[in-house]
Amino acid sequence: MSRYDSRSGDPSSYRDRRSDSGFGASTGFGGSVRSSSSRNSYEVVESPRKLDLDGLTPFEKNFYVESPAVAEMSDREVEEYRLQREITVEGLDVPKPVKSFRDVGFPDYVIQEITKAGFVEPTPIQAQGWPMALRGRDLIGIAETGSGKTLAYLLPAIVHVNAQPILSPGDGPIVLVLAPTRELAVQIQNECTKFGASSKIKNTCIYGGVPKGPQVRDLQKGVEIVIATPGRLIDMLDSHHTNLRRVTYLVLDEADRMLDMGFEPQIRKLVSQV
Template structure:
């Protein structure tokens, strides 16, 4: 069963994120208003410095004719059949096939190579929302295709942005609670980003920093990181988040259970 919570965002905002939660009902509630209020109240004089930030695009979704023709009854029947529950305003209709998403050929080629037949439930509903640049919390079972639900829109997002300049940090940041999950996500990012020559790196604790630092200094569009090592790299000025316009919290509930809330809030701010 998949559940979605979508919130509209200001199309010019540098604070919008793509948040994907874990398999529990707690999901990605690190984006809750109470957490933001508590954090902002603790630092009332803190201001965002948006000067000099690179402009970006985030809405790439064009509804296909076959999806547009779906009636509300059709949509409801499809969601019930796929066990999809949605909450939020103006939630787009789900897609039934990969062709409905409007992915570029280089993405469709990778999907075909992987042998996928149809989108999973979280992909069918999550892709239109992510491609529209909407704030999103997605809750789905393990093995439901959650990683590709955010990685494929991330690849489209990266390819639409200005190229990295020397000293730029990543465009996409994926936070994961453990080294094992971070490595799994990187493998998927490498596989599906290869045709676009999108560079990525995985940074986590428990190993020497040297290779990770070198990757960051060379410039990578996608960083998959555990919270503690990310904060370490930021504090050491080995990277920055000024170019991040697509943020994913994978298994956010687990990160909170592990006590990573302060690090997550710092990364989001």
């Protein structure tokens, strides 16, 4: 269920992106509905192809430094905390959960946004998910609606973006969040805008049922985070308005729902280009 990248990226070795510098993680958490006019174009999906890795921008994805308070937790204390918060984990070398926001090691600009939002402590999905995502682990997170899962992947995504070289002309996004519906995509974008503002991270929302012009302009100007429904994003890729060569942090929000809605071929096509 989890794959660990052995490269150890030292957060202190990266400068803050906000000073015009480049400061990774691949993470999954779990479309607009296909219209009849465009359905046929989705029925046949290209087989995953081997990407040309030459010239791709190198990236790091491990930015987690365990705090002394977390490191001192015994196995029994970890087990009791998980039992208390109803956290169940599977996988190898799963990091200990965090009890406070300060234990995560988020940069000050992220902590300021958390404080401004009035949050008191991490929710269960955040307490266990943040250390995993910040390590660059592949992760499946299951939590109820309203449990804070959006921030469980968005805040590590912001740290990840700030750790990468800045976008060059023609680059696609660094973070890609796929969602099953326009409504969810817009909701995710609102959170992304709120918590990414202090880092000046640009985002856009790509979904069907509206004119393409504004979305195309956003993509051409360059955005670090794209929140998209599968159908419209494939349309943008086929039209060469963007590409996924810089994507190093991938999220499938409500992945089970996307599969129930029949989006597996589109998801496979998109993932094959990441």
